[in-house]
Amino acid sequence: MTIDRRQFLAALGAGGAMVVAGARGAAAREGHGRPPTVDAWPARARASDLPPDWQALRRRLDGRLLLPDDQGYGVARLGYNELYDDQFPAAVARCTSPADVQACLEVARGHGVPIAARSGGHSYLGYSVPGGGLVMDLRSMARVQVRPDGTAVVGAGARLIEVYAALAQAGRLLPAGSCPTVGVSGLTLGGGIGVLTRKYGLTCDRLAEAQVVTADSSLLTASPGSEPDLYWALRGGGGGNFGVVCEFTFRTEPAPGLTVFSLAFPAGSAASVVGAWQEWMQGAPFELWSTCQISGGEPPSCRIVGCYVGTESDLNPLLDELFAAAGVQPSSRSVQPKDYLDAMKYMAGCAHDTIEQCHLISEGGVLPRASFVAVSRMLGPTPLDAGRVADLMAGQTGVDLLLDSLGGAVAQLAPDATAFPHRSSLASAQIYASTTLAGQHAATATVDAIRDELAALGAEGAYVNYIDASLPDWGRAYYGANLDRLKAVSQQYDPDGVFAFPQSVMCG
Structure with a gap:
């Protein structure tokens, strides 16, 4: 059965063996939904109009370079979002090591073509498969x-389910x-909001060091004691800005028992539930x-899904507090204890499937x-007017507003401790709509509004x-007061704009 991110929570509530196809990623676009052309890229990235010597790169990669006429190119070029299937990179390099990434940059930089690294391919706007550019596909580096000390060394091409399975073992x-x-790369580099965030922090907060190929093909280790400015920027400064991360080392934690839950509420109760949920999460223990x-409709509907680090008996009183504050009982309620891997599979919507x-x-x-199409906002430290939030979704059939709770361990760091500035935010807000190419313009206008x-x-x-390229004042919206320092790091490690794109840090 095909299911997209918009259907994710509904699938969990139904209890079926469904799979989720929604994703998180980083990309850029111009106007309503179409990606920028090469001509729209920042001028510093176009030092020459001479094409790269693709055959020389093919030799250096032992044949692992796909050009448009090569068998396998048609699949290899594709990203995750089907809206951008009309983008045709000039070449797709299947990299297996940092040396391959270095070779790609040595051959391609300075020739006027966009250069992008691709880990999972989940760029919301298809930016990891630039038309006319070079894709450095890191999938084989997975x-x-x-290690015995609990740190985990993770290749840049690893998918989250692979990371979870290896850690669980x-x-x-x-x-x-x-x-x-x-892909673990894009998630980490942009911050990494997830289902254990309040207890254990963002993914980027767990980054101990990163192996990075910079624009001049240097291979560096970024850590607190080595390239500290680069290390700071990689923790929330966004993918594609400062270099190509080939390997991450994360600090992990022992995996305890978890409890997952899914709650559906009666029609007409969205405002009450959203208001109570915001207050509930503000005072919740870090473990929750x-x-x-909030799904658009007449009236909007509401569902809450979550994960608790602890037992079902400890979670249930917390859920009862939510129901009392909302003044409404859920129309369906599921609470299940699970181990770490099964909990992550449940939250992924593939609880009954194998890892493969x-x-x-x-x-x-x-x-x-x-x-x-999808865009975002970050809530402030105080709750929003829940009635007005519910009103925004009235009649918006096919559109979802997803509020992912923050606070807890995330708020224990200062806004400038890492490049991720939203430490005081109550939650992130994602506005998401499934659409076709024909309906893309209208869907984009709706989520933007x-x-x-x-x-x-x-x-x-x-x-x-x-x-989101149509986001007003996007540099400050993403990075807040950290933007100026990020620009300085970008200038230090990529002075010629090799990795520049329309919403790269240097353009903010």
Whole structure:
């Protein structure tokens, strides 16, 4: 059965063996939904109009370079979002090592073509498959090694489900996202909001060091004691800005027992539930994380799904507090204890599938790609007017507003401790709509309008992993007061704009 991110929470509530095809990523676009052309890229990225010597690169990669006429190119070029299937990169390089990434940059930089690294391919706007550019496909760099000290070395091409499976086998966990086919790279570099965030922090907060190839083909280690400015920027500064991360080392934690839950509420109760949910999460223990989904309609409907680090008996009183505050009981309620891996599979919507099935069809799994538009805001430290939030979704059939709780461990760091600035935010807000190419313009206009109304209610920031080219003052929305320092780091490590794109840090 095909299911997209918009249907994710409904699938959990139904209890079926469904799979989720929604994703998180970073990209950029111009206007309403179409990606920028090469001519629209920042001028510093176009030092020459001479084409790269693709045959020389093919030789250096032992044939692992696909050009448009090569067998396999038609599949290799595709990203996750089907809306951008009309983008045709000039070449796709299947990199297996940092040396391959270095070779790609040595051959391609300075020739006027966009250069992008691709980990999971989940760019919301298809920016990891630039038309006319070079895609450095890192999928083969997917090793996950858990060391005796509990640190995990993870290749840049690893998918989240692979990371979770390897960690679970070692009895460890890493806080990260819910979608199984998302690449660890994009998630981490933009921050990494996920289902264990409140207890264990963002994914980027767990980054101990990163192996990075910079624009001049240097291979560097970024850590607190080595390239500290680069290390700071990689923790929330967004993918594609400062270099190509080839390997991550994360600090992990012992994996405890977890309890997952799914709650559906009666029609007409969205305002009451959203208001109570915001207050509930503000005072919740760090062990509790949840997401509140308001689905557009007449009236809007509401569902809450979450994960608790602890037992069912400890969670149930907390849920009862929510129901009392909302003044409404759920129409359906599911509470289930699970181990770490099963909990992550449940949150991914593939609870009844094997790890092998929790991959895209193109990689031997059962998960389809998706066709969607999505934008974001970040809530402030105080709750929004719940009645007005519910009103925004009235009549918006096919559109979802997903509120992912923050606070807890996220708020324990200062806004400038890492590049991720939204430390005081109550929650992130994603506005998501499945659509076709024909309906893309209308869907984009709808999600943009809801985004702007949320800003008027006080949700003014935005999450760079839901990158959005029509977002007003996007540099400050993504990075806040950290933008100027990020620009300085970008200038230090990529002075010629090799990795520049229309919403790269240097353009903010």
